Amino acid sequence: MTSLREQIFEQYKRWSPRSAALIAEAREVFPGGDTRMSAHFAPYPLFIERAAGCRQFDADGHEILDFMNNFTSLIHGHANPATVAAVREQIAIGSAYAAPTRSQIALARLIRDRVPGVEQLRFTSSGTEATLMAIRCARASTGRQKIMKMEGGYHGSFELAEVSLVPRPNEAGSLEAPRAVPIDASIPDSVLGDTVVCPYNQPALASALIDHHAKTLAAVIVEPMLGSLGMIPATRDFLLALREATQRHGIVLIFDEVITLRLHMGGAQAHFGITPDLTAMGKIIGGGLPIGAIGGRTDLMRRFHPDEAQPVMHASTFSGNPLSMAAGYAAMTQLDASGIERLNGLGDRLRAGFNTAFARNGIRGQATGLGSLVNLHLTDAPLHDARDVLAGLTRSRHLNQLVHLGMLQRGVASAGRLMYCTSTPMGDTEVDTAIDALDDTLRELRPGIGRELPGLLAG
Ligand SMILES: Cc1ncc(COP(=O)(O)O)c(C=O)c1O
Numbered sequence: 001m002t003s004l005r006e007q008i009f010e011q012y013k014r015w016s017p018r019s020a021a022l023i024a025e026a027r028e029v030f031p032g033g034d035t036r037m038s039a040h041f042a043p044y045p046l047f048i049e050r051a052a053g054c055r056q057f058d059a060d061g062h063e064i065l066d067f068m069n070n071f072t073s074l075i076h077g078h079a080n081p082a083t084v085a086a087v088r089e090q091i092a093i094g095s096a097y098a099a100p101t102r103s104q105i106a107l108a109r110l111i112r113d114r115v116p117g118v119e120q121l122r123f124t125s126s127g128t129e130a131t132l133m134a135i136r137c138a139r140a141s142t143g144r145q146k147i148m149k150m151e152g153g154y155h156g157s158f159e160l161a162e163v164s165l166v167p168r169p170n171e172a173g174s175l176e177a178p179r180a181v182p183i184d185a186s187i188p189d190s191v192l193g194d195t196v197v198c199p200y201n202q203p204a205l206a207s208a209l210i211d212h213h214a215k216t217l218a219a220v221i222v223e224p225m226l227g228s229l230g231m232i233p234a235t236r237d238f239l240l241a242l243r244e245a246t247q248r249h250g251i252v253l254i255f256d257e258v259i260t261l262r263l264h265m266g267g268a269q270a271h272f273g274i275t276p277d278l279t280a281m282g283k284i285i286g287g288g289l290p291i292g293a294i295g296g297r298t299d300l301m302r303r304f305h306p307d308e309a310q311p312v313m314h315a316s317t318f319s320g321n322p323l324s325m326a327a328g329y330a331a332m333t334q335l336d337a338s339g340i341e342r343l344n345g346l347g348d349r350l351r352a353g354f355n356t357a358f359a360r361n362g363i364r365g366q367a368t369g370l371g372s373l374v375n376l377h378l379t380d381a382p383l384h385d386a387r388d389v390l391a392g393l394t395r396s397r398h399l400n401q402l403v404h405l406g407m408l409q410r411g412v413a414s415a416g417r418l419m420y421c422t423s424t425p426m427g428d429t430e431v432d433t434a435i436d437a438l439d440d441t442l443r444e445l446r447p448g449i450g451r452e453l454p455g456l457l458a459g
Helices: 004-015 017-029 081-091 102-114 127-142 189-193 203-216 236-249 267-272 298-304 322-333 337-361 386-396 399-409 428-452
Strands: 048-052 055-058 063-066 120-124 146-150 195-198 217-222 252-256 278-282 292-296 366-370 373-377 419-421
Touching (some): 004 399, 063 428, 102 292, 120 127, 127 146, 127 278, 127 292, 195 203, 373 386, 399 428
Parallel strands (some): 146 195, 146 217
Antiparallel strands (some): 048 055, 120 292, 278 292
16 A cells, blocks of 8 residues: 555645656756755646746746735745836846945834844845844853854854754754754864753743853853744743843853844843843844844944954845845835734634644644644644654654645645745735645645554544
8 A cells, every 4th residue: 555655745746747757857957956954845846937926826826815924024925026126126226336325224123123132233135144144243242252053043054053953853962951962974073062051941941051051151042932943832931941041141142133133122031021142033123035144232243343453254246235225125114013913913813723633623732823824733632842852753754745745635625734924915815725735735634644653633
């Protein structure tokens, strides 16, 4: 008998023959046929030809509701008319000048006026560059080397940012003192040695770890919600413990709000009422174009002042480029508190509907997240940290993959890791379509789950 995985893969290939043909071409020029790990999934991703609002169209002509929104960055969906007009106007008069522009000041003011922890800022070309520069700023300011990051925390594509992103149980060590686990064979020992790993959502353990390493710690970097690892919100107590312990020792607290800025006009820091020293931003502030920003207290941001005796070197060819500024400004000025509230409400509706779909089909699962950010997990065990999430993934084996492919074939796109987010062109109808798609997918998968993964059936 063919396995459930083989059955769903075959079905997907029959459904998307043009993408199947294109992946064969792509494999000639890209290792594995893809130029971006995060957007890749097995057996192959769909090739997208165009998109508008919350809908995208693939090479086989399927219309697909986009709950992925380029990993949460497209808060207004695709080809938002005002953003398109702003970019069109700007590109006609030049795409980048290697000179300051008024548009940089306008977007910077808008962000500063909204985000409590931002007194001054610098634009970067990506979220990766924002977290990296925040870390360098913290090191230069404190004269210390080590950085504390959370187990399961993701901060972009550089070595330290991915340490212990996936803490494999046989390597992760104890919860009280997690080991720094490399994501792959490219991570130097020196980086592992400079990284202190902290368990997520454990206020007392975090305080103790910070006290223990205080003399060598330049910064603590944390996502207010574990994003890549399944949208696990921080508790306020945990963030408060980090705030108090870092303040006690003059350590720089960095909130990585690259994803969570969309939760509130002032980001997750405003939602939780806890202000970090530095904030890394990205995604929505670029209106769909590449961007990042690091913002924070003036005395720390002064490290980037060109007249400083030894400024932190921050160059970057496309930082503050006028196209990203124009798109970002157009997108951000369309976003107000009531719009964010509506988006978060749609996220709540999606979570509730997904949870009902699991219950109705008798399959152990849950939707986590906060506001407009949602993640599915094929486990009903409580999820507080990276270890909980990985244990759930191990138990459900390839089922995430199959749910993802099932949803795609029903016209609903998410990240391969089953991350969903809402966008302003969506309403209840689109959210309910996604809920129905999960219901239908689970109904189809149930007999196979019963055969291959009976532990995932409830009751
Ligand atoms: C929390 C967080 N920080 C940083 C980054 C890196 O941003 P970018 O992909 O723009 O470099 C990401 C990307 O997904 C992220 O989720």
